[in-house]
Amino acid sequence: MKAERIFSPQQYRWIQLVINLLFIAVWFFANEGLSFWDDYTYLNFANEINQGTFEVTTNHFTSRLALIYPTAWFIDLFGINQYSMVIFPMLCGLGLINLFFFLGNRVNYWIGLLGGMLILCDYHMINFAIHLFPELPLTLCIFIFLVGYYLVLKNEADYRLTGFITATALLGAFLIKTTVFLLLPLLAYLFITDRINRRNKGFWRIFISLGIFYFLLHGFWYLEMKGSFMYRFENIANNHVATVKTFFDKESLLWKRLTYLPLITFTKGGYFIPLLLALPAIIGLKRKDFNLKQADKFWPIASLILMLSYWFFSTNWRYYSPLPLETRHIAFFIPAFIMTAVTFWPQHKWFELLKNKAVLIAAILGFLMIPAYTIYKSGNRGFKAEQSIVQQYLVEDKAAQTVITDGLNSYGYPYFYNFDKVEDKYFWFSEMDFSQIEVGDYVLLNEAYFNEEYNDTANFAAFKKAVAEKQWRLDLIEEKRRVRFYRITKSL
Known part of the structure; x- marks a missing residue:
């Protein structure tokens, strides 16, 4: 069922505007203020920038410059309050929504309509838009890379410009949070697959060259300012201490972490809806799909590899330490899950049910219960x-x-x-x-x-x-x- 047969270009743009406005409204009314947690730390650093007292230290949070500096600019313009400090995450949320609509305009309207709606109605996306955490800016940067590669794979983007944009987006992600390294197995898979199939050579030449340049620039800045090329990575490793959330120090729990605990986390961590919608496409992957001859197979494959990275990847280069089970660390999986779903379900016969207005309205109202709930509970923390x-x-x-x-x-x-x-x-x-x-x-x-x-x-x-x-x-x-x-x- 093609959306273009149901919605005109003008209607598509109006829906895009409405979803953007609804997201801003949810951001405003669901705002519950500071958690007095990491968000306070970032806000304090942003204020120090405006006061001229900020410096990068052994606290690895001070190296998350692409989050701290934009926040500093906004609180300098609008003062320090519960809204000004989260303007940047909110803009990143809007960026995600409009990337879906951009893709929908290029590929299929359903991508924009369903993807934008699912971002608006995703509990994690709302939560990270109303709190000063790195997750939503990181998610936007990584999704820019994923979208760029997808368009190159479909031969619908200039490889030179896309190579520059995607490499720069991952630099932004790297300057926000080093969790972006979870992307390495996916990058390796895409590069090897493209080499085997002799495609996208120009894209990878630009992307890898810029990636190496950015990494060297980053390292030499730290070498000049702090005396060590690996200063940031050393700080992360040194700050990696045993807590109730770590597993490297709990041998009896480590095997649980590497087997079934991530499954439980996905079911109770707010990822259930996007993952459930994406699961049929992931389970339905065939061996031949992994050569990426069909561009739409990129999304379920990317989702699968990202989940495997979360399952087994180490957060410390000195010794093996899997990622804590807090799902906020993998918020950037959500747009990939959503893209997996919205490129799969419109081709399925069950999707024809949405022609029934009653079913369509019930589905929309059901999903809107999620932002309505976040608004309802916004005062619970007092x-x-x-x-x-x-x-x-x-x-x-x-x-x-x-x-x-x-x-x-x-x-x-x-x-x-x-x-x-x-x-x-x-x-x-x-x-x-x-x-x-x-x-x-x-x-x-x-x-x-x-x-x-x-x-x-x-x-x-x-x-x-x-x-x-x-x-x-x-x-x-x-x-x-x-x-x-x-x-x-x-x-x-």
């Missing part, structure tokens, strides 16, 4: 309520205050003060010495930020017990949503 309380009782009070709170707030509280230096001190109740507690201290309680890996619930109960044993109490000053603000006073 960020705006917490910001209001901190602003009223702490920021506007210029006297030095002591605040006892969770680990995330004790780390990210400078955000509330616009990163200005203040005399207020924040302590995490899970790490503090209870003998430090004094009458007059404030307690900022937001259970949405509790981390059970550090037993926050039990530790806060112990904190309350310590307060009671001193014959003191927690007087509630303000409560908004799930956020409570107390002051420690003497019991009457």
Whole structure:
């Protein structure tokens, strides 16, 4: 069923505009503020750029320049707030949507219509658009490469320009996050397959030449500035320490990680829908498809190789350490899954069901429940309520205050003060010495930020017990949503 028989070019452009506007609306209304996690770290670095104090250090996050600098430009233009800090991820999300529509215009309208809709309705894509994480910019850069190669394979793009664009896109990905190295097995497969089939020689000559040039430029910059060509890679390896999320230090879990744990992760990590839609095309691959004589087979093959890379690839060059199971690290798989689905299903007889308006409307409404849900739950973390309380009782009070709170707030509280230096001190109740507690201290309680890996619930109960044993109490000053603000006073 060809979409061109159903939608005119004008209707196609109108749908593209509507999906773009809906994505912006979802981004605005689903925004839940800072997680006070990696997003705070990147925001702090971006602010340091604007203050002229930023430098690349042994903290490997400081090397993610293609995320930090655009963020710095936007917060410099619009100030520091929960929206300005995520304009760059939002623009990358729009870039993904419009790449699907660009492809749809070149190949088949269904690619744009279905691909754009699935990005709009994908939980991970929305989540990474409303938080300052590297995943969505990384996803866009890698998808630019995948789209470029696909068009070269179809002989629908100039190999010289595409070679330049794709190599530069992967440089951008590399300057965002080195997880881009998961692409290496796919790159090797594509290069070897093209050499065997004697095609795309010009594309690979330009792509590899630029790739080597960019890599050398990157390394020599570090050699000049930091004294080591491998400075960035050494930092990543040195920062790779044993945690609850790693497997290299847990031999009993390593075999589970290399066998069935990734399957469980895919089913519960929000990847279920795009992977489920792509699975028939992946399972249906035949041996002859791997020579890529049919360009559309590129997408299920790419999806398969990416999943195998996730399963077995090492994140450390010094010793074997598979990627943690957090699915945010592989968000860039999602557009490949979607492209696999949208190049497969329109050729299937079941797709004819969409001719039925009732079925079509039900499918659209079903998928729109996902962004609707993200908007509905956006206030669950109580960020705006917490910001209001901190602003009223702490920021506007210029006297030095002591605040006892969770680990995330004790780390990210400078955000509330616009990163200005203040005399207020924040302590995490899970790490503090209870003998430090004094009458007059404030307690900022937001259970949405509790981390059970550090037993926050039990530790806060112990904190309350310590307060009671001193014959003191927690007087509630303000409560908004799930956020409570107390002051420690003497019991009457």
